[in-house]
Amino acid sequence: MSETEPDTLAPEVREDELDEDDLLKPEFVRAVLDAVEEERPEEARALVEPLHPADVADLFEIVPADRRRDLAKAIHDLVDADVFAELNDYVREELIDALDAREVADIASELDTDDAVAILEDMDVEDQREVLRAMEPDDRAAIEEALSYPEESAGRLMQRDLVAVPEHWTVGDVLDYLRGHDELTTDFWEIFVVDPAHKPVGTCALSWILRTPRRIPVGDVMAREQTLIPVDMDQEEVALRFQKYALISAAVVDGNGRLVGMITVDDVVHIIQEEAGEDTLLLSGAGDGDINEPIALTVRTRLTWLVVNLGTAMLASSVVGLFQGEIAKFALLAVLMPIVSGMGGNAGTQTLAVVVRAIATNQLTDTNTWRMVRREITIAMANGASLGVLIGLGTLLVFHNPGLSVVICLAMIINNLIAGLGGVLVPITLDRLRVDPAVSSAVFVTTLTDTGGFLSFLGLATLWGLGG
Structure with missing residues (x-):
């Protein structure tokens, strides 16, 4: 799952929609559905707009299946990429079926690669190809590469957007690079240091970069010991490594040891939850155990x-x-x-x-x-x-x-x-x-x-x- 922005809603606003357990109140859900049913989309949008993307996703999962498309139509401008990243797999698939290829491509382009792959990997092959054709070449290439890796592997889970710098740079070079390139990813906790063959040789936490004088070489402050994740490693093993070594992020390398992506802890938390529930349900033969299945x-x-x-x-x-x-x-x-x-x-x-x-x-x-x-x-x-x-x-x-x-x-x-x-x-x-x-x-x-x-x-x- 992609990381969403922190919750900044005022407490008095949240009290109208959420209970003490941060769950949507039944009366709020009924009010939204009544506005949709009575064809008052402006009122429905006004009610939903203050919600966090995760709460909007919860709203779609709570309402009856036969009401979801009408709800999506009424508040379509609020159902953005962040909401799709938070949706239950079955509910997301249902909403994706109601969109055309261009709309799905626009949503996927706004997501991190791993979240975009989660949307496309369960689609029919023909629908998947149609969506990929509608995407920009760079986005399409990244997703096609991810889809080439085995399901539930690090290659499917990793993000391609990361910050990597050469070992000979100084801390000042790194700071200038970060400030001078708007296209760099905005969600990262450490910088990967690579050799000329683009193989990771160490990592630098952002806190080290900010507190170190500009003239100091990156090689002098980086940590050379790091946990590298093979691109074909099963996601359950990835989660175990994050848990064992208390990682925040980790570099993903291909068969030649080259840096090809990174995995962050927010994705791993989701995997730990998913794998734990999956084993419990498999023991009982209950399938996925998802109430939306x-x-x-x-x-x-x-x-x-x-x-x-x-x-x-x-x-x-x-x-x-x-x-x-x-x-x-x-x-x-x-x-x-x-x-x-x-x-x-x-x-x-x-x-x-x-x-x-x-x-x-x-x-x-x-x-x-x-x-x-x-x-x-x-x-x-x-x-x-x-x-x-x-x-x-x-x-x-x-x-x-x-x-x-x-x-x-x-x-x-x-x-x-x-x-x-x-x-x-x-x-x-x-x-x-x-x-x-x-x-x-x-x-x-x-x-x-x-x-x-x-x-x-x-x-x-x-x-x-x-x-x-």
């Missing part, structure tokens, strides 16, 4: 995983079928067995969430993998024993059957151990096989805990002779 797409995504889960449920059911004779003789088995499988499923989900997060944040490495496995086994055994004793005592008090109490206690311990092992080994194995553990792990772990719970409880009950 088309219903048909949501149904298709969720139904796919529900069908897979149906298959695993049938597998667990077949295990129960093996013991239908014992269940028919001792009906309490049918009452208690869901407790064992259910608690195992919950324990497996806890472990799975921790391990997937550790993989995603690079906390889990080849060095500490087995330590993580031993840790989760220890936790599973401790939790299983505690839960087993509790459910065993509860069963004894309610049903007065010592044998049944021992069986359910042992089954709880066994299934918690299965849950712990599955929760840690399944995602690690999938990661080693280059399969995203956030996508597939939950199905396997659920299957393990269901079948393990039924098999351990009913199997122990049969061995104990409870159904005899």
Whole structure:
């Protein structure tokens, strides 16, 4: 996302539109929609004009989908590039469809390259080409280059507008250069120092430049240690580097080590939020989880995983079928067995969430993998024993059957151990096989805990002779 201007609205103005959580008030939204519906565009524009671009984007996301185009038509002069940069992907795509190629090209030209790419990358190929043809040659070349990089890579995320100076310049040369070139980018925190081959050799924070005498060479004040981002690095890895090294911006280099762009922290904050939410939703098979996602797409995504889960449920059911004779003789088995499988499923989900997060944040490495496995086994055994004793005592008090109490206690311990092992080994194995553990792990772990719970409880009950 591109950085927008700081919020300068007067508090008394904001009180009319936003609540204490900086969310648009329902009565304000209704007032805008009423003005649009009653064909009073001047009133709608007057209401919306004081809003920050991010709040205007929120307004479009809040209103019903069938009202968005009318709203855009009424306040079209306020829907600028900054608003499009803040819009939800699905809402932005919907509004883009209502514009012609020239209008989309004008909006994209005003945005940073990464934000312009975000608008164009999801368009149909023919529409994308039409928009690119309508753009100025320099803007078109920058966006076409960005689109040539893999999706969710540093090449798509980076900005081309940056400040780079040669190492032999003095601080005075840099200041004169910054003041004498109006076309330079206005949003930057550090200056990149490059060698004659345009390879980055260091960085200078703006604060250093401003506080250093003009005669001092840049090479004497720059920091030579810097974090360089390969242009094909995945955006999640980029975010992890920013987080680990507390970066504000970083240089992006091509395969030959030449400086081709920069990534700033405002873009990375968005990526961290996006990746964290994405892994959580993938674990549940809920797709993007966006409330603006088309219903048909949501149904298709969720139904796919529900069908897979149906298959695993049938597998667990077949295990129960093996013991239908014992269940028919001792009906309490049918009452208690869901407790064992259910608690195992919950324990497996806890472990799975921790391990997937550790993989995603690079906390889990080849060095500490087995330590993580031993840790989760220890936790599973401790939790299983505690839960087993509790459910065993509860069963004894309610049903007065010592044998049944021992069986359910042992089954709880066994299934918690299965849950712990599955929760840690399944995602690690999938990661080693280059399969995203956030996508597939939950199905396997659920299957393990269901079948393990039924098999351990009913199997122990049969061995104990409870159904005899």
